[in-house]
Amino acid sequence: MVRVLLPDGSARELADGATAATLAASVGRRLARDAVIAVSDGVEIDLSTPLTDGAGVEIVTAASERGLHTLRHSTAHVLAQAVLGLYPGATFAIGPPVADGFYYDFELPGGATFSDEDLERIAERMREIIAADQPFVRREIDATEALEVFAEHPYKREIIERVSAAGDESADADADLATEAPGGDVVSCYANGDDFVDLCLGPHVPSTGRLGHFALQRVAGAYWRGDSDRPMLQRIYGTAWASAADLKAHLHRLAEAAKRDHRRLARQLDLVSWPEELGPGLAVWHPKGALVRHLMEDYSRSRHVEAGYEFVYTPHLAKANLWETSGHLDFYAESMYPPMELDGAAYYPKPMNCPLHVMIYRSSQRSYRDLPLRLFELGAVYRYELSGAVHGLLRSRGFTQDDSHIFATPDQVPSELASLLDFVLSVLRAFGFENFQAKLSTKPARKAVGPDDMWDLATEGLRAALESAGLDYVMDVGGGAFYGPKIDVDVTDAIGRAWQLSTLQVDFNLPERFDLHYTAADGRRRRPLMIHRALFGSVERFFGVLLEHYAGAFPTWLAPVQASVLPVAADHADYAAHVAGELRVAGVRTEVAASDEPLGRRVRAAKLQKVPYVLVVGAADVAAGTAGVNARTGDPERGVPLADVRARILADAVAGR
């Protein structure tokens, strides 16, 4: 007899040898049908696993995240089975579930690659495997035997060797391998069909027949173990869902997200374009885009003034000497544009503003009374991004940082960090972002300067700031800049995507390299610390993120055109001009759409341009001094007095921020 506890607190007794599947069946037919895996005392198990007496057991269906995860993981196995069956000599690496789907990495003989036609063929074979309803059979074998089983598969052998050498700690150290093997001398495998076995931690769905609502999406190159020094594998991405309806809904969401693409919206709304003549990652700003950008920058400036920043300007170029002293030529050279040689000196376009701000600090003697000194610049920087990384406004080779450098005494750093983080979040909220996720990045393993105790001190200061702000954060071990640890703030946009925007970095390196000091209260010379802080991150990128966040419908205070006045017929043109004039005097950005086209068409055009207020004026309005108001949200209204129209738009224009 086996006794298990169910999530509702009840207990259930089953015959000896009962499996999770037995349990599901005893609870109900429907659960037995929908069950994917089970969780026993917190550990995921196959349905075929015998239950342990006294365990707390939960049956998992594909309705839960955990169940879907399993479904995707199992689908990845079927993908691998199909590929290995169709392409003799192919080998496989890892194939984990990821958000909304899964991937699997392969290597084809002779460095061959997959094409889109291959994907169709592979999907076809996958459907055959699924139709055959092959059971997933788990087997645990020792590492030596596993090396024989996977004799033809070097990447699998590498995984087995790594996990058996590293023991149980490997699961933490190699998160990407965690779905493959648990560590230790015994590894688990899952076989399905006669000829397919994969190294895998499991668990899996009971049989391939449980799968089916999947789509193979694309093929991409991916470096083995994410390392650009290792071979590039062929990665196939797919998505998988519990039902055909879920799959369809997901594909629909992807299509909707594509409609928000800032590159598409920028063209449709006449904001920004990327002339091929200029080169990759280089945009031109049209009048409406430039206006929105101007409004963003103006708002940023006014907030910075309030917060005690001082504004500076620095040139786009500086001599090699500066970048040698700063360490950029040692640690950052591959991202820098090549120098221009002039008068026997090499001038580099700046990839960062910091060394130039240091020059301002160093221009005079500093006292502790001057600190913290907060310098701010909208500084254009140029970075040589890899051509494959460039992406519209979100990743470009020339961009403008809203960059500030705070020079502070070591004592001031903790409180300065805390107030900086508050300031950053407050400004982000003003632009309509509500959800934040922070990341605390520590010392990089390879390229880093400065002693460990300084890194520890600075990292703790950042951690304290996060905790005092009450912000959720994750650790990114080794993700820091070469000169110090950092906090990056991600915002979540209207459709749930995360964007990295703000960054807060402690720097003990530049003050050292440039030999900065200040006179302390006791008259001694001390070394200040620097804090690097970008809020938008990049003005261009922030604009792109805002554009996608709002799907082009900027809040009224940022909308390039806030009101469009539409005379019903030519007779009302003078009145329309009068209304527009009144609004403009009041500070509302207003256009008039003349009556050559039918009214409905002009309304549609204004709506497509996401104008917040469409104002329709006809004979009744001329007589009464009113306008029809068709706001972006809500139903059209008639006969609103002009003074009310103006007041409403003005109120809306300040409400958002």
Added chain:
RNA sequence: GCCCGAGUAGCUCAGUCGGCAGAGCGAUUCAUUCGUAAUGAAUAGGUCCGGGGUUCGAUUCCCCGCUCGGGCUCCA
């Protein structure tokens, strides 16, 4: 930089198994004067990304390059 894919009118995209280049939207002109998401007609608009090759003939096939998209790496 690496892997896969794409580049045809201002935009979105058809098309040509190698033989005079197509649509819708947009633009322009004319007519229409209309009360809330597409009025009608006409006209203009193309180095089919660039360069080379194969061919009687290349937008189409081949090679090289450029740009863009999706990934990897990197990152604001």
